[in-house]
Structure formats: structure tokens, C-alpha cells
Amino acid sequence: MQKIALLVDSACDLSLEEMKEYNIKLLPLRISYSTGEYKDILEISADEVYSNLDKEVPKTSLPSAEDIEEILNTLEKEEYTHVIAITISSGLSGTHNSIRLLLEDHPKLTSFVFDTKILAMPEGIVALETAKLIKEGRSFEEIIKEIPxxxxxxxxxxxxxxLDYLIKGGRIGKVSGMIGQMLNLKPIITVDENGIYYSVCKARGRKQSISKLTDILKEELEKGKCKVWVLHGGALEEAKKFMESLKNLKNIIDLNISQISPALGVHAGPGLLGLAIQQIN
Known part of the structure; x- marks a missing residue:
């Protein structure tokens, strides 16, 4: 009899309530200030991170080996036989590799570590859909074929x-970032097949950038029905207005708001707006 555990890192942006409902085990990223270190989501909120950015931009790091080991040891004690881990892009974090290596020391647990090559709520959607398959009683072998x-x-x-915070975090070049700031360019960013940030297009100013996001969503909706999440980082009111503007678009079957995790907020800075889009057959 298989007993399957599901692990996620905190970059997935799922709420603690959702993780509890689906019995998802959380591996928190870490946020380090000069005054101390905090576990992402568990010990510090996104709002706290944003409110302190003018005083100090903290550093972020992957979940600690101690936290991962503690969860894996607990799973063995609770007689889990299989583990599925859904992780942030390996192109943006060492989390995937760390979990994979530590699982090698737990041969009793048959494991599958999936690199989503993405982050934030899109990663969370993969985790949620995987959790639903576990809840349905699907086998480990069936589930790992379904995840890709x-x-x-x-x-x-x-x-x-x-772009200040992406520049400070080394996620984009200083020169190109400064030019973008000077010209008031607002790139629309996604990840490529390797899970690395790249700009789909650039807009001049905030209004145009939101319009570009809407156009991208419309293109996706032309392919069929979609579930949509409006993502924000310290921009709730703006996200609500953006969501309101999308409500009447054809083929949206579910529309929600999601705030990005504290650790992701460090690199994005206040004012992130985005979309997570799931095609539904």
C-alpha cells in the first residue's frame, strides 16, 4: 500500500490553509536580515518584507538542510512510502538540487523531485493539482507521469x-536595468524552457504594461477555457482593479488573487503585478 507525501517550497505561494487542506508539507525558504533569519511565510509576512525594504533589503536562501531532514525523518516515522517534491525553478534557486540530494540519504522513501522551471502561483498550481491526484488515490507511478x-x-x-530589486539581486544586468529605468520601460517577464527569466516584451509605463498583460491573457483565452490568478506583490488595490477589468473576458472559468511569497517579494520589490494561467481542457 502506497502512502504518498507531497513537499513544496514556499515560493509556490500557496496559503497555509490550502497546504493544510491538502496535507502538503512546506519547506520554507529563508530570509536573512542583519538582525536575524526568518522562515519564509511561517515567521515573516510579505507585508513585513515590503514595509522594511526602504531600511534593508534582506538576502534569501534555499530551505535549510536541517528543515528538509526533519521533514523526511518525520515522513519515515509516519510510514510514508513515497515522496513527491514540487520545486521552484532550478534556474533560479538551488532548492531542487538540495532536496534531491538529501532524499538520496533516505532510500526507504521512493521519491520524485519535479523541477517546475517556474515560480510563484504557477508552481503552486502544479502542487495543487498533484495534491488532488494523491487525494483521489492515484498511484505514485500514475501521478509522476501526469505532473509534466x-x-x-x-x-x-x-x-x-x-527594476531596482532585480538589479540588486543580480537577476538582471545593472546596465540594462538602469537603461530600462531611465526610459521608464516595464518589461513583461516570464521564464524560458530552462527556467530563467526573460522579457516577452517591453512597455512604456505602468498603464501600458498592464495592457500588455491583458493582451497576453486574451491570446491564451483564445486557445480555450482557463483558470486565472492575478498575482501581486504589495499592490493589492491595484490587483483588485486589474482583476475587475478581466472579469468579463470570455473563457475565464475561475478568477482569483494571489500575493507572492515574502522571499519572492525581496527580489521583485513592491508593485509587482502578474498572471498565472492554467489551460483547462
Whole structure:
């Protein structure tokens, strides 16, 4: 009899309530200030991170080996036989590799570590759909074949109010970032097949960047029905207005708001707006 556990890192943006409902085990990323270190989501909120960015931009790091080991040891004690881990893109974080290596020391657990090559709610959607398959009683072998298919139907895009934090975090070049700031360019960012950030297009100013996001969503909706999440980082009111503007678009079957995790907020800065889109057959 298989007993399957599901692990996610905190970059997935699922709420603690959702993780509890689906029995998803959380591996928190870490946020480090000069005054101390915090576990993402569990010990610090996104709002707290944003409110302190003008004083200090913290550093982020992958879940600690101790946290991962503790969960794996607990799973063995609770007689789990299989583990599925859904992770942030390996092109953006060492989390995937760390979990994979530590699982090698737990041969009693048959494991599958899936690199989503994405982050934020798009990663969370993969985890949620996987959790539903576990809840349905599907076998480990069936589920790991299904996960890449689930992932292939999910996309994510975002734009930023400022490029400062991506520059500081080394996620984009300083020169190109400064030129973009000077020209008030707002790139629409996604990830490529290797899970690395790239710009789909650029817009001049905030209004145009939101319009570009809407156009991208409309193109996706032309392919068929979609579930849509409006993503935001410290921009709830703006996200609500954006969501309101999308309500009457054809083929949206579900529309929600999701705030990005504290750790992701460090690199995005306040004012992120984005979309997570799941194609539904």
C-alpha cells in the first residue's frame, strides 16, 4: 500500500490553509536580515518584507538542510512510502538540487523531485493539482507521469513597478536595468524552457504594461477555457482593479488573487503585478 507525501517550497505561494487542506508539507525558504533569519511565510509576512525594504533589503536562501531532514525523518516515522517534491525553478534557486540530494540519504522513501522551471502561483498550481491526484488515490507511478502534462498547461507573466530589486539581486544586468529605468520601460517577464527569466516584451509605463498583460491573457483565452490568478506583490488595490477589468473576458472559468511569497517579494520589490494561467481542457 502506497502512502504518498507531497513537499513544496514556499515560493509556490500557496496559503497555509490550502497546504493544510491538502496535507502538503512546506519547506520554507529563508530570509536573512542583519538582525536575524526568518522562515519564509511561517515567521515573516510579505507585508513585513515590503514595509522594511526602504531600511534593508534582506538576502534569501534555499530551505535549510536541517528543515528538509526533519521533514523526511518525520515522513519515515509516519510510514510514508513515497515522496513527491514540487520545486521552484532550478534556474533560479538551488532548492531542487538540495532536496534531491538529501532524499538520496533516505532510500526507504521512493521519491520524485519535479523541477517546475517556474515560480510563484504557477508552481503552486502544479502542487495543487498533484495534491488532488494523491487525494483521489492515484498511484505514485500514475501521478509522476501526469505532473509534466499538468505543468505544460500552466504559464506565468509579471511586470514590476521598479527594476531596482532585480538589479540588486543580480537577476538582471545593472546596465540594462538602469537603461530600462531611465526610459521608464516595464518589461513583461516570464521564464524560458530552462527556467530563467526573460522579457516577452517591453512597455512604456505602468498603464501600458498592464495592457500588455491583458493582451497576453486574451491570446491564451483564445486557445480555450482557463483558470486565472492575478498575482501581486504589495499592490493589492491595484490587483483588485486589474482583476475587475478581466472579469468579463470570455473563457475565464475561475478568477482569483494571489500575493507572492515574502522571499519572492525581496527580489521583485513592491508593485509587482502578474498572471498565472492554467489551460483547462
Amino acid at each position: 502534462i499538468i505543468r505544460s498547461k500552466i504559464t506565468g507573466y509579471f511586470t514590476l513597478s521598479t
